[in-house]
Amino acid sequence: MSEAGNKLKTLIYNHIENTRPTDFYFATMITPTQIQLDSSQGPIPESLIIIPEYLKKYKVKIEGTFHGEQHSGELEVDNSLEAGDRVIVLQKSGGQKYLVLGRLE
Secondary structure, eight states: OOHHHHHHHHHHHHHHHHHOOOEEEEEEEEETTEEEETTOSSOBOGGGEEOOGGGSEEEEEEEEEETTEEEEEEEEEEOOOOTTOEEEEEEOTTSSOEEEEEEOO
16 A cells, blocks of 8 residues: 555544544443443443433323223333343444443443
């Protein structure tokens, strides 16, 4: 490869490394709102973590017919993450935010 080609290859590699493309990681919940990535030294600050509604306590409206009678109400679902839960995390491009995608077995 020519010298110009090697320089271009180095520039592209450095650009990719500096922008930190999106990637996923495995992590452990330290608290219900704080994670420790398997590949890092310290916990990720709560302010950088996004936890979707489906991984929290939430209410679902339900409606249906039971024994010929119409019923409706709310059902509370507690899918909250707890300390010790193993999760998969998506890192935003640039590394400034982490989205918890889901709980692992």
